[in-house]
Amino acid sequence: MVKNVKIPLEEFLEIRKEVLLQWPTGSHPMLDLEESVKRLKSVPAHKNFALKLRDAKAKGITLIQPRAGVARINEHIELLQYLEKEGRADFLPSTIDSYTRHNRYQNAEDGINESEAKGRSLLNGFPAVNHGVDGCTKVFESVNSPLQARHGTPDARLLSEIIHASMWTSNEGGGISYNIPYAKNISLEDTIIYWQYVDRLVGYYQEQGIELNREPYGPLTGTLVPPSISNTVAIIESLLAAEQGVKNITVGYGQGGNLVQDVAALRALEEQTNSYLKLFGYEDVFVTTVFHQWMGGFPENASEAMGLIAYASTVAALGKATKMITKTSHESFGVPTKEANAEGLRTSKMVVNLLRDQKMAESEELEREITQIKKEVDNLIHAVVRVGKGDIASGIVAAFKNGLIDVPFAPSELNAGKILPARDIEGKIRILEFGNLAFDEEVRAFHLQKLQERAVQQNREISIQMTIDDIYAVSDGYLVGKSKQ
Amino acid sequence: MVKNVKIPLEEFLEIRKEVLLQWPTGSHPMLDLEESVKRLKSVPAHKNFALKLRDAKAKGITLIQPRAGVARINEHIELLQYLEKEGRADFLPSTIDSYTRHNRYQNAEDGINESEAKGRSLLNGFPAVNHGVDGCTKVFESVNSPLQARHGTPDARLLSEIIHASMWTSNEGGGISYNIPYAKNISLEDTIIYWQYVDRLVGYYQEQGIELNREPYGPLTGTLVPPSISNTVAIIESLLAAEQGVKNITVGYGQGGNLVQDVAALRALEEQTNSYLKLFGYEDVFVTTVFHQWMGGFPENASEAMGLIAYASTVAALGKATKMITKTSHESFGVPTKEANAEGLRTSKMVVNLLRDQKMAESEELEREITQIKKEVDNLIHAVVRVGKGDIASGIVAAFKNGLIDVPFAPSELNAGKILPARDIEGKIRILEFGNLAFDEEVRAFHLQKLQERAVQQNREISIQMTIDDIYAVSDGYLVGKSKQ
Amino acid sequence: MKTVIIGVIGADVHAVGNKIIDYVLSQNGYNVVNIGVLSTQEDFINAAIETSAQAILISSLYGHGEMDCRYMREKCDEAGLENIKLYVGGNIVVGKQDFTEVEKRFKDMGFDRVYPPGVKIEDALAHLKEDIGI
Amino acid sequence: MKTVIIGVIGADVHAVGNKIIDYVLSQNGYNVVNIGVLSTQEDFINAAIETSAQAILISSLYGHGEMDCRYMREKCDEAGLENIKLYVGGNIVVGKQDFTEVEKRFKDMGFDRVYPPGVKIEDALAHLKEDIGI
Ligand code: B12
Numbered sequence A, B: 001m002v003k004n005v006k007i008p009l010e011e012f013l014e015i016r017k018e019v020l021l022q023w024p025t026g027s028h029p030m031l032d033l034e035e036s037v038k039r040l041k042s043v044p045a046h047k048n049f050a051l052k053l054r055d056a057k058a059k060g061i062t063l064i065q066p067r068a069g070v071a072r073i074n075e076h077i078e079l080l081q082y083l084e085k086e087g088r089a090d091f092l093p094s095t096i097d098s099y100t101r102h103n104r105y106q107n108a109e110d111g112i113n114e115s116e117a118k119g120r121s122l123l124n125g126f127p128a129v130n131h132g133v134d135g136c137t138k139v140f141e142s143v144n145s146p147l148q149a150r151h152g153t154p155d156a157r158l159l160s161e162i163i164h165a166s167m168w169t170s171n172e173g174g175g176i177s178y179n180i181p182y183a184k185n186i187s188l189e190d191t192i193i194y195w196q197y198v199d200r201l202v203g204y205y206q207e208q209g210i211e212l213n214r215e216p217y218g219p220l221t222g223t224l225v226p227p228s229i230s231n232t233v234a235i236i237e238s239l240l241a242a243e244q245g246v247k248n249i250t251v252g253y254g255q256g257g258n259l260v261q262d263v264a265a266l267r268a269l270e271e272q273t274n275s276y277l278k279l280f281g282y283e284d285v286f287v288t289t290v291f292h293q294w295m296g297g298f299p300e301n302a303s304e305a306m307g308l309i310a311y312a313s314t315v316a317a318l319g320k321a322t323k324m325i326t327k328t329s330h331e332s333f334g335v336p337t338k339e340a341n342a343e344g345l346r347t348s349k350m351v352v353n354l355l356r357d358q359k360m361a362e363s364e365e366l367e368r369e370i371t372q373i374k375k376e377v378d379n380l381i382h383a384v385v386r387v388g389k390g391d392i393a394s395g396i397v398a399a400f401k402n403g404l405i406d407v408p409f410a411p412s413e414l415n416a417g418k419i420l421p422a423r424d425i426e427g428k429i430r431i432l433e434f435g436n437l438a439f440d441e442e443v444r445a446f447h448l449q450k451l452q453e454r455a456v457q458q459n460r461e462i463s464i465q466m467t468i469d470d471i472y473a474v475s476d477g478y479l480v481g482k483s484k485q
Numbered sequence C, D: 001m002k003t004v005i006i007g008v009i010g011a012d013v014h015a016v017g018n019k020i021i022d023y024v025l026s027q028n029g030y031n032v033v034n035i036g037v038l039s040t041q042e043d044f045i046n047a048a049i050e051t052s053a054q055a056i057l058i059s060s061l062y063g064h065g066e067m068d069c070r071y072m073r074e075k076c077d078e079a080g081l082e083n084i085k086l087y088v089g090g091n092i093v094v095g096k097q098d099f100t101e102v103e104k105r106f107k108d109m110g111f112d113r114v115y116p117p118g119v120k121i122e123d124a125l126a127h128l129k130e131d132i133g134i
């Protein structure tokens, strides 16, 4: 059974040998740990993700990062350089393709070859494992900003080895957040163990004096996820990472839509991540937040998409997120061109810059939402600790099995899939079907009351139709779904 | 001397005869008042500006309106239809060209002819007087939304006669707001008298049971105008309009940049317009607010411009403005194409729709700003009443002469031009040089204290360089100007 | 009652649309067999054989649709499903491409109906009725 | 000290840039004669004659610049200002037009320097120094 315990070094090194055998690029000499420590130590501060985040946090500003990745190295470099220069991105990503995410390296190889043949990317991301340390290092050396792998990979051990050895100083993901929304039936025990390995690798580098950043993936399915559910997952993954020695963590949250609820979620997330880290005895972890621009279905119209992107940027800035992940006007169609990507960045940058000296005013409404989210998170984490008999790793596995924690619209069969979210009349995300979710009576009553208010105002029933209307609403240009007569 | 007194009907009709002689189109038979009353009564509710505003106000939503006007009729109609259909504009404008604004109808005629010859508009707006009732009626009949003239005309009497007779149900402007920012040395007495005429015309129609909307022009010079100064002008113009019998008034405010200050300004504007109307005995005036997207220098980059536009829309929606005037990504270059104009509208619409069910939470900071603005407005209006010995019309003339009211960066020589505004560290507009502005000691001390905070944080002196940096700041992508070393 | 197979092909995990398609088609009187995300061509074909389905509605969102759908028609033929209707929709190629061309590519592969991004399942109900009835 | 005439031509009331130009050129050692907004060609020319100015910097923001600036060079010649430098800047035409073409139009009219939107007065200091010194 999985436990939240630091992997002993020897054990780690044993597993490591196997991991490196998963694909030929794993046997590259630069994957020797002493070699990569040396290389990572040579990374200048402005290209180190962890340090640039510390700096931004000190200044109280919001930095921006796009999503981007294509099959071929040179095209990928060109893309990143363009986003850095024309888009003024502060952080660069390499979004990994879906075959690599499922460890189907042979499919990825075919995709690269076919892309070479057709002269356009047939993969939806950058196949970092296939390109190996040489390719990834070349990417690192071609840009001036810190690099991060962004993916959705249940078993990202080889991928993580390769990117860090290539001086990429951040890695997104986690054993829960890269399983439940990204897989159908991969065991949660397994993915937690895989990600303990990934975190242990970062912990190893930390022991050598190299600070790397880790970012649990916040938005989960990106679709009407109640803040307390995604915050709980982020906090648990932070605790798991901290146990393995990670010291620089960015917790994430995907825009829900209501300004106050979103700022409250960011504030609650940062405060509770810090306080739970302390509670569990991890003292010196540096925590920042990342806000994801709207993760659900986008409007087709480019101008509407830009409106949504700019509104999201307003929320991130007022909520004082340290980083924001941007979207583009192509979102509803497909992987964006570099021009569309840079446009999204520029719009986002304009807004966060305009708002850099402002934050959301303290108000009763904000205070109430923060308290509400914290109370719900406490409910959920309490349940995890209880069913794990004090161990959060085994606890989270059991909590998912019993539906005590439940993520809406997740593809995973390990997820109960019993809860149904819907918006209240102000657009705040609430829950109408709780399944077995570990919310106490008071919390449930609050949610139902809020939905009841909407039902009355909209003159309709509380039902799954609310949920469906709300899923379509934003791409149709509204936040709160309207009932069709 | 000008007085705030309703023009007796006979006197009005006398002046009217002269007004109609100013240009040949003034002798059109449809300018017979009985004729136009009949025509205006036939306007359906959805094409009446005043009624559509009442409806929006009841629903608590923000409707949108572009700026648009070209020289030739058919091109103008095509433009408006496009903005209605592709841009989803709720209200339509006809922005009037600068020659017409200065009553240079012969120049305008030349501009029309030259535009016909070259096949592109050489005028910066629609020359409504030259096109006359026939042309303007054709415009009205070609669209499905209420129409308004938007201009900047010190003497708009003939223009107003023509547009209302053509069933345009709203008119922007005022004797102060269309003088000080739009002229160099036209007497304020004169322009107030001209606009009393324009309001009296609306009052006349009101007496016949036809509700027309009037909109004092809020943003003035659009450049670092402290909210209390523009709000004061809007309130004074509302009082002047109400005296002439206007019953449906939309007071305007141009985005300043700081979210809380802007929402506070909108709130204070609506509340004080209503309360001063009551105080001066005008009981049944229906008041709404209009928010102008950023009126100062725009960024050149189109994506950045869109970010600014969307941010402005967020402010309008959270401030519950009933109407918003939109800008475009071409703003810094020139009069926009219809496509760019529609894009600005769609982005704006997306944001106000997303936020339709949200408003800014009550907070101490908001409350404080509202109180501050109201206190300053009370100072200024008190001064006007005092120097006018109870009459606000002669009072405002004297107040401008003495610099008791002073608009920054205005071209008019009637304006003292002694005050210098600058932003505080959160981007709120404050004043560093007061000239003779009628602020009491407490208010002045507050402004200086706020600027002192900025000076300390930015490690610089309070000086005109702050003002200049702030003027450039937004087009450079910031709100609070940074000092160059 | 007509039976339709729905699911998301390849290494694709986009589950939201799939859940809505399930709900909407069921509400509209179809017997919906949902094989979910991460489904192979074989999964679709086996389900269609087992349930004697009239149509297979493939979703592909993540961009690899072009690769994942190749030879689907041939495999159906091979399995004796010569008459089954094949629909595909979602975001079936990488990036924003000219849709007339994309449609042609998929029709050449033997698909009966090909949908661009932004088409909701509600919009396809009429076609389904036309092709297989209710 | 060199003298320059600044002002905004035609029925144009955009005053903000004009005030900044005044401030910046003065700070940079020029004797600035500011005739303000709503100025005619004659206003510029009279001011230049009166003050023996080396350059006239015309601002036009509102879009009618093309019409307002016609024959300015000829009128200067007529007034004996053959050697005066003529600059124009702001938003000198209606709409977003290709600037190379716009520049040509104004150069053909006899302007020495023509500036596109977005050029700040600070950016033109070097030209002024080159053309007339400080
Ligand atoms: C939410 C989302 C996610 C969530 C999914 C959560 C989950 N497990 O469901 C998360 C964040 C996990 C995710 C991950 C990824 N995503 Co994603 N995602 C989206 C997003 C924003 C919305 C999808 C959605 O739920 N829409 C709402 C539902 C109701 O609509 P729908 O899915 O389109 O389905 C409707 C219609 O399309 C139609 N329909 C669908 N199928 C069919 C079939 C037939 C026959 C018919 C008639 C109709 C039909 O009916 C449905 C109901 O009305 C889209 C972009 C967008 N559309 O705005 C990107 C998008 C689909 N994702 C994309 C990508 C690339 C990815 C990733 C590879 C990379 C990444 N960004 O992290 C991974 C892929 C993981 C994997 N292996 O599949 C790309 C695909 C690119 C392309 N095709 O060129 C998109 C288009 C975004 C983009 N522009 O880059 N994603």
Ligand code: B12
Pocket: B067, B095, B097, B098, B101, B124, B125, B151, B152, B181, B182, B220, B221, B222, B223, B295, B296, B297, B298, B299, B330, B331, B332, B333, B334, B335, B336, B409, B410, B411, B471, D011, D012, D013, D014, D015, D016, D017, D018, D020, D021, D057, D058, D059, D060, D061, D062, D063, D064, D087, D088, D089, D090, D091, D092, D093, D094, D095, D096, D115, D117, D118, D119, D120, D121, D122, D124
């Ligand atoms: C503020 C503003 C107004 C204010 C002006 C207040 C006032 N009295 O000053 C108000 C609201 C009253 C206004 C009115 C109008 N405006 Co106006 N306005 C603007 C805006 C937003 C900013 C101008 C500004 O102050 N910029 C900041 C200053 C510091 O920069 P600047 O003026 O560009 O000057 C700098 C440089 O250009 C350069 N420069 C200027 N001249 C010269 C000359 C030389 C030789 C050199 C080297 C450099 C140089 O140096 C200056 C300092 O660095 C611009 C659009 C923009 N730029 O974003 C539109 C804009 C100039 N306005 C426009 C128009 C059409 C109008 C109106 C006709 C219609 C309307 N919208 O109501 C009226 C015209 C009234 C009239 N008769 O002139 C158009 C012009 C269109 C075109 N050329 O195609 C613009 C471009 C907006 C648009 N895209 O439609 N406006």
